[in-house]
Amino acid sequence: MTERMRTIYLDHAATTAVDPKVVEAMIPYFTEHYGNASSIYSLGREARKALDEARRTVADILGCKPEEVIFTSCGSESDNLALRGVSLARREAGKGNHIITSPIEHHAVGHTCEHLEEHFGFEVTYVPVDEHGVVDPDDVGRAIRDDTVLISIMYANNEVGTIEPIAEIGKIAKEKGIPFHTDAVQAGGTLDLNVDGLNVDLLSLSAHKFYGPKGVGVLYVRNGTPLLPTQTGGGHERNRRAGTENVPYIVGLATALRLAYDHVESNNQRIAALRDRLIDEITAEIPDAQLTGHPTNRLPNNASFVFKYVEGEAILLNLDLAGICASSGSACTTGEAEPSFVLTAMGIPPEIAHGSLRLTLGRENTAADVDYVMSVLPGIVEKLRMMSPLYAAR
Amino acid sequence: MTERMRTIYLDHAATTAVDPKVVEAMIPYFTEHYGNASSIYSLGREARKALDEARRTVADILGCKPEEVIFTSCGSESDNLALRGVSLARREAGKGNHIITSPIEHHAVGHTCEHLEEHFGFEVTYVPVDEHGVVDPDDVGRAIRDDTVLISIMYANNEVGTIEPIAEIGKIAKEKGIPFHTDAVQAGGTLDLNVDGLNVDLLSLSAHKFYGPKGVGVLYVRNGTPLLPTQTGGGHERNRRAGTENVPYIVGLATALRLAYDHVESNNQRIAALRDRLIDEITAEIPDAQLTGHPTNRLPNNASFVFKYVEGEAILLNLDLAGICASSGSACTTGEAEPSFVLTAMGIPPEIAHGSLRLTLGRENTAADVDYVMSVLPGIVEKLRMMSPLYAAR
Numbered sequence: 001m002t003e004r005m006r007t008i009y010l011d012h013a014a015t016t017a018v019d020p021k022v023v024e025a026m027i028p029y030f031t032e033h034y035g036n037a038s039s040i041y042s043l044g045r046e047a048r049k050a051l052d053e054a055r056r057t058v059a060d061i062l063g064c065k066p067e068e069v070i071f072t073s074c075g076s077e078s079d080n081l082a083l084r085g086v087s088l089a090r091r092e093a094g095k096g097n098h099i100i101t102s103p104i105e106h107h108a109v110g111h112t113c114e115h116l117e118e119h120f121g122f123e124v125t126y127v128p129v130d131e132h133g134v135v136d137p138d139d140v141g142r143a144i145r146d147d148t149v150l151i152s153i154m155y156a157n158n159e160v161g162t163i164e165p166i167a168e169i170g171k172i173a174k175e176k177g178i179p180f181h182t183d184a185v186q187a188g189g190t191l192d193l194n195v196d197g198l199n200v201d202l203l204s205l206s207a208h209k210f211y212g213p214k215g216v217g218v219l220y221v222r223n224g225t226p227l228l229p230t231q232t233g234g235g236h237e238r239n240r241r242a243g244t245e246n247v248p249y250i251v252g253l254a255t256a257l258r259l260a261y262d263h264v265e266s267n268n269q270r271i272a273a274l275r276d277r278l279i280d281e282i283t284a285e286i287p288d289a290q291l292t293g294h295p296t297n298r299l300p301n302n303a304s305f306v307f308k309y310v311e312g313e314a315i316l317l318n319l320d321l322a323g324i325c326a327s328s329g330s331a332c333t334t335g336e337a338e339p340s341f342v343l344t345a346m347g348i349p350p351e352i353a354h355g356s357l358r359l360t361l362g363r364e365n366t367a368a369d370v371d372y373v374m375s376v377l378p379g380i381v382e383k384l385r386m387m388s389p390l391y392a393a394r
Numbered sequence: 395m396t397e398r399m400r401t402i403y404l405d406h407a408a409t410t411a412v413d414p415k416v417v418e419a420m421i422p423y424f425t426e427h428y429g430n431a432s433s434i435y436s437l438g439r440e441a442r443k444a445l446d447e448a449r450r451t452v453a454d455i456l457g458c459k460p461e462e463v464i465f466t467s468c469g470s471e472s473d474n475l476a477l478r479g480v481s482l483a484r485r486e487a488g489k490g491n492h493i494i495t496s497p498i499e500h501h502a503v504g505h506t507c508e509h510l511e512e513h514f515g516f517e518v519t520y521v522p523v524d525e526h527g528v529v530d531p532d533d534v535g536r537a538i539r540d541d542t543v544l545i546s547i548m549y550a551n552n553e554v555g556t557i558e559p560i561a562e563i564g565k566i567a568k569e570k571g572i573p574f575h576t577d578a579v580q581a582g583g584t585l586d587l588n589v590d591g592l593n594v595d596l597l598s599l600s601a602h603k604f605y606g607p608k609g610v611g612v613l614y615v616r617n618g619t620p621l622l623p624t625q626t627g628g629g630h631e632r633n634r635r636a637g638t639e640n641v642p643y644i645v646g647l648a649t650a651l652r653l654a655y656d657h658v659e660s661n662n663q664r665i666a667a668l669r670d671r672l673i674d675e676i677t678a679e680i681p682d683a684q685l686t687g688h689p690t691n692r693l694p695n696n697a698s699f700v701f702k703y704v705e706g707e708a709i710l711l712n713l714d715l716a717g718i719c720a721s722s723g724s725a726c727t728t729g730e731a732e733p734s735f736v737l738t739a740m741g742i743p744p745e746i747a748h749g750s751l752r753l754t755l756g757r758e759n760t761a762a763d764v765d766y767v768m769s770v771l772p773g774i775v776e777k778l779r780m781m782s783p784l785y786a787a788r
Contacts, residue, residue: 007436007437009437011430011433011435014429014430014432014433014438015428015429015430015433015638016428017424017425017426017428018424018425018428020425023421023424023425027417030411030412030417030607031411031412031414031417032411034409034410034411034412035408035409035719036405036408036409036608038408039405039408039409039719039721040707040710040711040714040721041405041710041713041714041718041719041720042401042714042719043401043403043719044408044719073467073468073471073609073637073640074467074637074638074640075637075638076625076626076627076628076636076637076638077467077625077637079627080624080625080626080627080636088513092513106627107626107627107628107636108626108627108628108636108637109627111626111627111628111636112626112627114626115623115626119482119486119622206638208638213424213640213642214430214638214639214640214641214642215467215609215610215637215638215640215642215643216609228513229509230474230624230625231470231471231474231624232470232474232501232502232505232506232508232509233470233473233474233500233501233502233503233505233506234470234501234502234505242470242474242501242502242505243467243468243469243470243471243502243609244409244468244469244470244600244602244608244609245608246467246468246607246608246609247608248607248608248609249609313434316434316435317434319435320434320435320436324435325429325433325435325436325437325438326435327433327434
């Protein structure tokens with residue numbers, strides 16, 4: 001069908017390849033500076049030094065104090081520690097039982113809220129989103145009760161790329177004295193992470209979304225925020241997260257974060273231009289194609305759509321055959337038969353939500369990749385529609 | 395002081411260097427096969443395949459089914475998931491509120507038990523250990539109550555190397571229908587891990603103790619064992635541990651475990667001979683030196699001691715200056731001013747427990763390393779005693 005054999009990777013929201021510079025930074029900590037960072041001899045002190053430096057790098061980018069950075073094993077752990085840690089600690093202090101979140105959070109937040117309801121007796125309020133997936137800060141304000149212990153709203157949605165008004169929500173939370181967590185896993189590497197600017201008390205990051213390794217994350221916790229640890233043992237991370245420090249990956253995370261923010265504006269600009277071409281050309285050239293998420297206030301790399309009369313999964317399989325890696329939504333929900341809960345929360349009818357496609361660009365993508373997508377995608381959608389009884393009956 | 399500049403690493407119980415073969419096995423999964431294992435395109439399926447293969451390797455060595463293997467981010471997470479997961483699930487099912495453990499567990503178990511007592515209303519019974527750090531299975535049997543939900547006893551102690559009678563304890567637990575967890579973090583790589591032979595329902599491992607990377611572990615969970623997840627989100631690990639799979643490290647863990655068990659007997663034999671030389675020569679040549687832990691039933695690589703009239707930390711600093719990495723006990727308790735709780739639980743008086751030294755051998759150690767230790771350690775102990783008012787007043 002085509003002479004090109006190269007894989008076009010357009011699923012950077014699912015994960016990214018580790019930057020070779022990051023791999024290079026990690027390697028010495030596997031075989032050479034392999035000491036346990038808690039050990040007192042020189043080999044251990046080397047590891048400790050690398051850890052301290054990584055923590056300072058992260059703190060620098062977040063505009064926080066190094067001791068406010070907790071290294072975790074992934075974004076999901078960061079979200080769990082934030083939600084479970086704050087909710088349980090504040091309830092223990094007699095502050096209440098009520099959590100506020102949105103219906104479009106990643107499962108690491110959404111399922112954790114459900115878990116806290118089902119197994120730990122918490123009550124959760126889900127503030128609505130509009131048709132673009134935007135939370136209204138005033139809705140958050142109205143949902144606050146005397147017994148609210150935590151507010152958790154994501155920075156940017158992983159499926160449709162919508163950026164939420166975090167700073168405004170944070171302002172309201174701060175006025176009421178309620179800890180505010182944001183899942184910034186999708187925002188990390190592209191959006192501003194200054195925690196004071198964002199008015200957040202807790203913020204989750206995952207390295208593998210910004211060309212770092214899978215298996216390491218950050219939870220920023222503002223000094224003074226009550227937090228019951230979810231993983232106990234040794235006194236690592238100031239008694240907030242037990243476990244021998246994964247020095248290579250922590251060094252990798254810091255290196256990747258530094259690389260991402262060293263050229264964040266020019267990178268965003270270049271990638272957003274490719275994104276806008278995808279959005280413009282797909283909605284122009286493919287009938288019944290609709291952009292999902294906010295038209296402008298969205299992640300620079302996210303182009304997500306629904307196509308009527310076609311199954312998202314069928315599009316993906318055909319794109320895969322053409323050498324294009326894409327997804328229908330979150331990788332973490334792959335295999336679920338239901339249509340995306342994000343899309344349905346935005347008011348998209350289930351039968352249309354089934355036809356979702358998410359293309360998320362990254363550093364290595366070029367204009368030629370967009371050309372290639374446009375050379376195959378319209379044909380795939382058309383072919384699938386020809387086979388669809390729904391399309392024939394439209 | 396000496397012409398040798400090479401570091402003699404004798405703290406393999408704290409952590410190990412990653413085997414270059416393990417690094418080699420991991421590398422392709424950083425930059426080449428970097429797909430998200432939950433993605434449906436070929437790049438994701440490659441990652442999934444590597445994950446499945448790693449799981450089969452681990453299952454093969456544990457003698458269990460692949461689906462009974464949960465990959466975690468470390469031994470501490472495995473212990474936390476076992477303890478919190480089973481205790482909370484069984485309490486929710488109305489089975490009770492009581493946990494049995496020993497006083498010499500790693501903090502990942504011990505502090506988690508305390509946490510479950512302080513914050514979740516559990517009650518914990520600590521069965522005693524004898525002067526060698528051995529738990530009597532009959533004591534475990536006697537501690538069992540109608541409301542006992544979990545028994546957790548370590549396979550081998552991390553400080554003194556004593557191997558516990560796990561199979562016998564497991565037999566008693568099985569007769570009473572109580573889930574039995576063992577923290578096998580120190581045993582992994584040297585002792586038999588067959589879960590049926592050991593009569594265990596849950597078993598924790600950590601890759602960095604057997605020349606794999608820090609930041610990845612295993613929790614074996616026997617089919618049918620109730621377990622409430624501690625980290626919720628995506629459906630990873632059959633809904634028992636959410637988080638994008640850390641494919642490189644999981645491949646690394648499986649590779650390291652396979653390498654360890656491919657030559658386990660000959661490795662153990664060689665290392666135990668070095669250990670026995672350390673034990674024999676140190677107790678013969680240094681006055682008031684006492685072996686800690688069981689005289690024979692101990693980890694092949696562990697030689698641990700207490701020296702009267704001297705501080706363990708002072709020995710370590712002097713050994714470090716001589717290029718020898720060693721520890722006074724668990725790396726995870728470094729910085730604690732108290733004497734080792736393991737040693738005091740074994741009846742060693744605090745003032746003697748303060749003078750502890752743990753030498754733990756590994757693959758790269760040779761007879762020359764033992765010679766070198768013996769050329770410096772007696773002098774260090776003597777020098778420190780000369781400076782000690784306690785020694786002068788003895």
